[in-house]
Amino acid sequence: MKDIIINCLQEERHRLEKLLLSAEQDRKDAPEGCLRVARGGKNPEFYHRESKEDRIGTYISRDRQSIAQALAQKTYAEKFIKTVTPKLELIDAMILEYEVNRSEMVYSKQTEIRQQLVKPYIIDDEEFARRWLEIPYEPNPKHPEKRDQKTANGEWVRSKSEVIIADNLKMLGIPYKYEAPVKIPATSEGNAYHAMVEAPSSLVYPDFTCLNVRRRKLVYIEHFGIMDSPEYRDREFFWKIRNYESAGIVQGKNFIMTFEDDDHTFNFANYRCAIEELLLK
Secondary structure, eight states: OHHHHHHHHHHHHHHHHHHHHHHHHHHHHSOSSEEEEEOOSSSOEEEEEOSTTOSSOEEOOGGGHHHHHHHHHHHHHHHHHHHHHHHHHHHHHHHHHHHHSOTTHHHHTSOHHHHHHOOOSOOOHHHHHHHHHHSOOOOOOSOGGGOOEEOTTSOEESOHHHHHHHHHHHHTTOOEEESOOEESSOOSOSOGGGSOOOOGGGEEOOSEEEEETTTTEEEEEEEEOOTTOHHHIIIIIIHHHHHHHHTTOOBTTTEEEEEOBTTBOOOGGGTHHHHHHHHOO
């Protein structure tokens, strides 16, 4: 969470710095002096005051309106710079505070005995992920004999493609649970600790329930491996899509679907960008 805040602050600083450079360039390119606007008649008249002592200024004719524009832009830029500079200083101070004074480290620096006695207000990402992984769950009880492929984490899964997904998640440092239950109807929004529930009659079992550690949100991955079978599409694919949507699990938001059939083998690289977007940012 801290990294997300720092990234947002850095993005805002970058945005303001670009605007500041534009304003400074406009101020540099403008003529010396300032603009005086006289409101006589229907149309305003513009005068170029080349110094503070010049109270009246030189009249700017219509064919020289670019000078009036540059002088007006210069005044605007100077006022803009005055408002942006303190913002940048404040952002730098906030970034430094978040980087140096890390509140979540207060708990991790306690002795193990004291950690057992207190309820932490904030825990770091590593501790959060560890606790999430330790939450017990009952995996999908259907056809356990079909789980005959072993992953690098030691789980037994149902296909070689699921092994590829699991091993790549492990390589990317993404915590996951295989075939963990999700209740229907429900919502996947909210605290990641409480997304797994009981009540077998209303459970679905996404292939992978993954944790975006930085955002502390769950993302689900479902692999559809027999898409050339009409029966499979009706019985598995469309049924799961309808039920997942009722549980708040939506493609592109917190749900990633992967596919293969006899003519198109599974390639993790085709889904890597989506996985990194939803689980590592």
